[in-house]
Amino acid sequence: MTSLPDERPFDLLERASLWLSSLCMIAMTLLMVTEIVLRGVFDSTTDNSDELVGYLLVGVSFFSLALCQSRGAFHRVEMVQMRLGPMGKAVSALIFDVLSFAYVALTDWYFVQFVMSSHKREAVASTPLATPLWIPETVMVIGATMLLIVLAKAIVSDLRALAS
Template structure:
């Protein structure tokens, strides 16, 4: 739970979390089914789907981004609680603001650079050297999208620091 005050900065952020949770659950269910099917087929019938490893890799990357965004929203990402809890409310607010601003710069930079990588793969028509021959821009699209989701919830955290400082005055 976020210790800086309100958990939500508004209904737009709540809707974004609901959609993120739904997508995370969907991807996780698909991942579990795929891994179980692959294990059953390999163990029981000595047959492999061939594409399972590729798709599970894409799912794990997507789950990492979505999970990080949700953990960030609930204040449980990148925090050493025993040190953070020892600070005064004003210090907590300013440290949170500095963290969010630095993290936003990093997220925007990484989203921009990974978008460039994705567009480069798209324009050059590159494909993964795998069974599915997936166009590389499709899995590479996960990275800028993931950084944008994290950035969206960073903006919410920044808004919450201003709300919590106004409520303490």
């Protein structure tokens, strides 16, 4: 069972999620193309593109979470959902969203602890760039927090659906 694409306009958080993940993807592409041209044409390299692309991949992954959740892009067990009535679907959605919120909130809290620990210890990547690790780790906090906001909105929507 497929549903039609969501036609509503993007809200501010969805736009931020879209733009941040898109910018990371564009930067990844530019870095890879630059590396290909440097290696193929000039027999040279940036030496750091693999590290930077790795950080940007984390950005794409975490920044896109909020948009994917709000647009229903994550996998669902349709076989179960199609057997439920409207009330069952509403209860199922609420339970799933509350459990997801709890898990992401706990994970986000640990991400924050992780970033603070890296910042306090002045931890850096063991690479020539010596990137302070709190910088790419902060992306995980931002992405997870954006997802939490979207999940909170979904829970409110689920409660409204149950009330009606």
